[in-house]
Amino acid sequence: NVLQPVPGGYMRKQATRWEEICAMALDHARWNLGIGVPCEFMLLNSLARPAGSPMVDDRDVLVLHTSKGSITQQVEKLRDFLDKNGPRGTTPIAARVQDIVQRLRTIYSDIVSSGKQLYFVLVTDGLPTAYNDGVSHPNDQKELSQSLRKLCLEYPVHLVIRLCTDDPDIADFYAKLDAELEMPLDILDDPTAESIEFARAGNGWLSYTPFLHRLREAGTTTKLLDLLDERQLTPHETRKLVQLLSNSPTEFPEDAGQFVAAVGQHIKQCKPVFDCRSGTMKPFVDVAGVKRAMNVSSACALL
Secondary structure: OEEEEEOOEEEEEOOOHHHHHHHHHHHHHHHHHHHOOOEEEEOOOOOOOOOOOOOOEOOOEEEEOHHHOOHHHHHHHHHHHHHOOOOOOOOOHHHHHHHHHHHHHHOOOOOOOOOOOEEEEEEEOOOOOOOOOOOOOHHHHHHHHHHHHHHHHHOOEEEEEEEOOOOHHHHHHHHHHHHHHOOOEEEEOOHHHHHHHHHHOOOOOEOOOHHHHHHHHHOOOOHHHHHOOOOOOOHHHHHHHHHHHHOOOOOOOOOHHHHHHHHHHHHOOOOOEEEOOOOEEEOOEOHHHHHHHOOOOHHHOOO
């Protein structure tokens, strides 16, 4: 499914995996162009690229930048680029990572000295394979691990792997890859699945919005957002995240009971947001859930 904005919220629409990927890419293109951050979209298997041939701009990779035209023009160019290249062929992810390393060396050789941070987002529904084999073998998986490690060691890269599959074997492989690499790496599912994981981890007090999901897909240095599906946040971490997401111009009180009360008052002034788990419009946090997460008794949180 993909989430489509409608008056008063969002609507879930049935979609193929490729349509889900395209919707994600177009959203991130708008975001990056809107804040003036260059972005590149590389195809795993472009229609006109012979196996083993060098990468060519506008055929295999599309570069978007504010200097190249209006946001609308460039987003439409990306849409056309994706429309002409549907899913096909094998899954040579390691080869594409090697392409990126080579591209960084030749075109962006000053990236390290400039002090810039790179965000690499891999969107996939499969295991790595070779060009000429549709089956993923241990050597293919080892090559991907080595290629990602090389990328992270040579450049300041934050990795995000966005899975578009429910296959547990594929999810398990990338989870093991995360543990093996010991690099800045986040692995994400679709918005609904991520929101369910948050609740299972004990953080169901947070309304997980499409905005938060896109933010995590793009890569974020806010570590608290990465912890949400791993374990229950501590009271201190809960306080920090609620304050961050509240967009309040003032700090909430230090006292836990007063903090919860202040959050309850602040919510009355906020518009509801779309929660991906329930599929409804809700406050950005559930005050009762925040109270439990903060270990505040009812007597301490009277409004």
